[in-house]
Amino acid sequence: MRFRAKIVDLACLNHFSRVINTISKLAKTCILRLTVSKLYFILSDKVANGGVSMWCELCQGNFFDEFQMEGVAAEHNEIYLELVPENLSRALKTAQSAKAVKMKLTNKHCPCLRVAVELPSLSSSSRIVTHDIPVGVIPRRLWNDFREPSVPDFDVSIYLPVLKTMKSVVERMKNLSNSIVIEANLSGEMNLKIETDLVSVTTHFKDLGNPPWASEDGCQSSDQGRDLESMAEARIDIKKLQQLLAGQQVNPTKALCNIVSKRIVHFILLHEDVSLQYFIPALA
Amino acid sequence: QAAASGEPYVLAASLDNARHLSSLLRAVHLQDHATCFATANGLRVTVDHAKCIQANAFIQAEIFQEFAVQEESVTFRINLSVLLDCLTIFGTSSLPGTSTALRMCYRGYGYPLMLFLEEGGVVTVCKINTQEPDELLDFDFCSTKVVNKIILQSEGLREAFAELDMTSEVLQITMSPDKPYFRLSTFGNAGSAHLDYPRDSDLMEAFHCNQTQTNRYKISLLKPSTKALALSCKVSIRTDAQGFLSLQYMIRNEDGQICFVEYYCCPDEDVNEAEL
Numbered sequence: 001m002r003f004r005a006k007i008v009d010l011a012c013l014n015h016f017s018r019v020i021n022t023i024s025k026l027a028k029t030c031i032l033r034l035t036v037s038k039l040y041f042i043l044s045d046k047v048a049n050g051g052v053s054m055w056c057e058l059c060q061g062n063f064f065d066e067f068q069m070e071g072v073a074a075e076h077n078e079i080y081l082e083l084v085p086e087n088l089s090r091a092l093k094t095a096q097s098a099k100a101v102k103m104k105l106t107n108k109h110c111p112c113l114r115v116a117v118e119l120p121s122l123s124s125s126s127r128i129v130t131h132d133i134p135v136g137v138i139p140r141r142l143w144n145d146f147r148e149p150s151v152p153d154f155d156v157s158i159y160l161p162v163l164k165t166m167k168s169v170v171e172r173m174k175n176l177s178n179s180i181v182i183e184a185n186l187s188g189e190m191n192l193k194i195e196t197d198l199v200s201v202t203t204h205f206k207d208l209g210n211p212p213w214a215s216e217d218g219c220q221s222s223d224q225g226r227d228l229e230s231m232a233e234a235r236i237d238i239k240k241l242q243q244l245l246a247g248q249q250v251n252p253t254k255a256l257c258n259i260v261s262k263r264i265v266h267f268i269l270l271h272e273d274v275s276l277q278y279f280i281p282a283l284a
Numbered sequence: 285q286a287a288a289s290g291e292p293y294v295l296a297a298s299l300d301n302a303r304h305l306s307s308l309l310r311a312v313h314l315q316d317h318a319t320c321f322a323t324a325n326g327l328r329v330t331v332d333h334a335k336c337i338q339a340n341a342f343i344q345a346e347i348f349q350e351f352a353v354q355e356e357s358v359t360f361r362i363n364l365s366v367l368l369d370c371l372t373i374f375g376t377s378s379l380p381g382t383s384t385a386l387r388m389c390y391r392g393y394g395y396p397l398m399l400f401l402e403e404g405g406v407v408t409v410c411k412i413n414t415q416e417p418d419e420l421l422d423f424d425f426c427s428t429k430v431v432n433k434i435i436l437q438s439e440g441l442r443e444a445f446a447e448l449d450m451t452s453e454v455l456q457i458t459m460s461p462d463k464p465y466f467r468l469s470t471f472g473n474a475g476s477a478h479l480d481y482p483r484d485s486d487l488m489e490a491f492h493c494n495q496t497q498t499n500r501y502k503i504s505l506l507k508p509s510t511k512a513l514a515l516s517c518k519v520s521i522r523t524d525a526q527g528f529l530s531l532q533y534m535i536r537n538e539d540g541q542i543c544f545v546e547y548y549c550c551p552d553e554d555v556n557e558a559e560l
Contacts, residue, residue: 168374176369198412200411201408201409
């Protein structure tokens with residue numbers, strides 16, 4: 001099992017740092033899955049996470065200038081590591097003006113992801129700052145726990161409103177209530193609602209648009225007969241939603257959510273070279 | 285309890301820029317509960333705290349695009365933190381040129397306060413429960429009982445208040461027809477600090493001190509007044525024979541309209557008794 005990678009381009013480095021920052025805000029611990037062409041940051045829906053799950057996918061070619069990986073075995077050419085993304089985020093903070101960042105999987109005393117940041121210096125020899133981030137190697141028999149989640153059989157799919165507005169509203173609502181109801185219909189309308197003994201607040205978004213989903217087996221097209229006005233809704237933990245929105249440092253090119261009434265809300269945030277899926281289950 | 289005119293709301297108001305209201309309310313946010321008092325002249329929001337300090341915000345009817353009160357006066361108690369979160373639902377900092385429009389409606393005793401806020405085509409509707417109004421503190425402070433009065437330009441006091449030594453339990457205010465004229469003192473862990481303002485200072489707009497008075501006020505109670513000071517252009521500082529303090533802040537909003545915030549504070553009795 002080997003892994004070696006290098007980023008030299010400063011823009012790619014900053015972009016990668018931003019992605020890691022976002023991930024570190026969403027998960028204390030997560031799985032990093034490495035394949036020949038992609039990196040995945042995965043959080044599976046354990047009770048410890050409050051049932052949320054995350055699937056973030058990056059094409060390594062868009063970030064790394066060099067990328068070499070050898071998996072556990074020839075027919076399973078992948079590596080699964082458990083790590084604390086905040087550690088990686090902190091290591092990359094020192095790389096804001098770096099000449100290069102090298103990453104390597106090592107196993108001196110215990111498995112680590114070694115991040116070596118080469119900093120510019122006035123003398124001819126560079127300064128190198130090295131961070132050893134402890135990782136856990138996930139054995140092959142457990143890989144099935146971390147499969148890509150399938151898109152749920154949703155009742156409504158809708159584009160999210162401008163994230164800045166949604167973030168402000170959710171932040172204020174978080175002061176007033178622990179849970180929030182997201183409801184939306186196929187006419188591009190979404191409402192965010194909180195209700196307590198003291199106060200009830202509803203924010204109405206209109207003209208959001210509903211994404212067209214190409215149905216493979218025609219099951220989604222059955223909603224053509226559905227009432228366009230009727231709302232699908234789910235009550236979710238407001239902190240989880242606020243964390244998701246607060247972690248977005250750059251506006252995504254596409255942002256949408258799929259609501260399975262009273263079950264789960266599936267958020268999809270797409271950037272040019274990163275896709276992030278986040279599942280927040282409905283509260284009992 | 286329908287109003288005589290048949291209009292369902294005893295209080296209905298519209299404001300193009302909700303910040304004209306939220307910034308003033310933040311300046312009186314001493315604790316969670318506030319009493320709202322509306323008449324045809326406008327809205328007064330009062331917050332009492334610790335039985336010895338009171339903050340009042342006055343937003344006169346002319347500030348609103350519409351302000352209609354169906355009875356002689358309308359009074360209710362409301363959670364000010366909740367009200368502020370609702371008024372600022374779209375965020376506190378705003379791009380220049382954008383503002384949140386507000387419509388406020390109240391049906392009367394027992395009904396919630398309804399807020400309709402709109403920014404950029406997005407509408408938020410809030411329903412905030414109201415409570416029975418409490419009895420408010422009465423400082424019995426009126427202009428005829430004023431012993432000392434000065435009016436200062438706020439910029440002169442802003443830094444002083446922002447940097448008050450909070451390890452001091454009290455803020456001591458000395459006002460006198462003689463030196464030091466106007467002095468703010470603190471007695472903290474690192475020692476005492478005195479800040480003097482001479483009567484002929486550029487910042488001094490009016491100086492009417494008849495008697496030398498030195499009074500101490502609990503600093504933790506007065507510190508929140510810094511918010512009102514930050515918004516204001518002028519402040520009047522008055523004391524009466526018992527040492528009760530009145531701070532009146534003149535605030536000019538984004539549209540150049542004038543509003544007032546007033547603080548009343550009792551002198552710190554513990555200290556005065558100890559001196560006896």
